[in-house]
Amino acid sequence: MKRIRRSAAVIATAVAVTVLPVTATxxxxxxxxxxxxxxxxxxxxxxxxxxxxxxxxxxxxxxxNDYSCxxxxxxxxxxxxxxxxxxxxxxxxxxxxxxxxxxxxxxxSLDYGQKAGVPFLYGLGPIEKSAEQLASFxxxxxxxxxxxxxxxxxxxxxxxxxxxxxxxxxGADKVNALVGIAPSNHGxxxxxxxxxxxxxxxxxxxxxxxGPALMQQKEGSDFLKRLNEGGDxxxxxxxxxxxxxxxxxxxxxxxxxxxxxxxxxxxxxDLCPANISEHLAIGLLDRMAFHxxxxxxxxxxxxxxxxxx
Numbered sequence: 001m002k003r004i005r006r007s008a009a010v011i012a013t014a015v016a017v018t019v020l021p022v023t024a025t026x027x028x029x030x031x032x033x034x035x036x037x038x039x040x041x042x043x044x045x046x047x048x049x050x051x052x053x054x055x056x057x058x059x060x061x062x063x064x065n066d067y068s069c070x071x072x073x074x075x076x077x078x079x080x081x082x083x084x085x086x087x088x089x090x091x092x093x094x095x096x097x098x099x100x101x102x103x104x105x106x107x108x109s110l111d112y113g114q115k116a117g118v119p120f121l122y123g124l125g126p127i128e129k130s131a132e133q134l135a136s137f138x139x140x141x142x143x144x145x146x147x148x149x150x151x152x153x154x155x156x157x158x159x160x161x162x163x164x165x166x167x168x169x170x171g172a173d174k175v176n177a178l179v180g181i182a183p184s185n186h187g188x189x190x191x192x193x194x195x196x197x198x199x200x201x202x203x204x205x206x207x208x209x210x211g212p213a214l215m216q217q218k219e220g221s222d223f224l225k226r227l228n229e230g231g232d233x234x235x236x237x238x239x240x241x242x243x244x245x246x247x248x249x250x251x252x253x254x255x256x257x258x259x260x261x262x263x264x265x266x267x268x269x270d271l272c273p274a275n276i277s278e279h280l281a282i283g284l285l286d287r288m289a290f291h292x293x294x295x296x297x298x299x300x301x302x303x304x305x306x307x308x309x
Contacts, residue, residue, distance in 0.1 A: 159183025
């Protein structure tokens with residue numbers, strides 16, 4: 001029994017460690033500091049005497065989650081960012097959110113999948129409930145921006161969970177495109193560790209208790225069978241998957257890819273064999289992944305993604 005408990009702890013810890021965002025590293029993407037333009041900083045400083053300090057979770061200094069943002073003609077749809085398991089609406093996006101905001105997008109992010117007694121780490125709760133939270137957030141963004149549809153970008157679970165919203169909660173009419181960065185679309189073996197849950201049910205129970213979303217992302221789970229039954233995609237939505245062959249969390253990496261119309265599956269190493277990003281880096285740091293994301297959001301003005309990105 002002690003051995004089983006230790007194995008369960010190893011799996012839960014491995015999942016937690018590999019999916020948690022690395023805030024300090026993500027904040028220092030080369031050439032892309034997560035700060036607002038000088039004019040915005042000056043405006044913020046001038047108002048500090050009359051307003052309380054903004055909490056970090058507002059992401060105001062990075063130029064996103066600004067509900068007064070008016071989508072431009074060039075970028076008419078707001079972008080909703082969906083973090084991964086163990087992430088949150090700030091840390092997961094310290095690289096990509098400012099990258100998109102500086103390119104003229106209205107960018108928004110949410111926390112979802114909260115578990116009682118666990119602060120800052122989200123995406124742990126049942127994925128069906130998380131998709132309901134996403135649906136409510138999309139309505140909030142649509143109302144604030146006056147737009148009919150949004151685009152979505154998600155990392156890991158955040159690239160897969162929106163597909164439940166699209167398929168079962170009416171999201172297909174409200175989403176133009178979904179970009180999944182290292183998404184767990186067809187589940188994961190977690191480099192073989194997940195198989196221990198089949199051999200020792202007590203391990204699966206312990207991981208389930210740690211976070212139901214973890215077992216739901218296991219390859220072959222009932223949740224994923226239902227999600228993928230009848231096809232990976234729904235009509236009217238454009239899909240992009242951006243993957244790396246060095247992913248050690250969503251394994252094999254080919255399980256990330258989707259099959260269906262309006263799907264573009266991208267492997268970073270096909271664009272640049274020298275790219276060595278793994279699961280965290282592709283979502284938090286990788287400029288090639290960021291460039292491919294921008295291409296997916298604005299395909300009419302896409303440019304080649306190379307090692308130079």
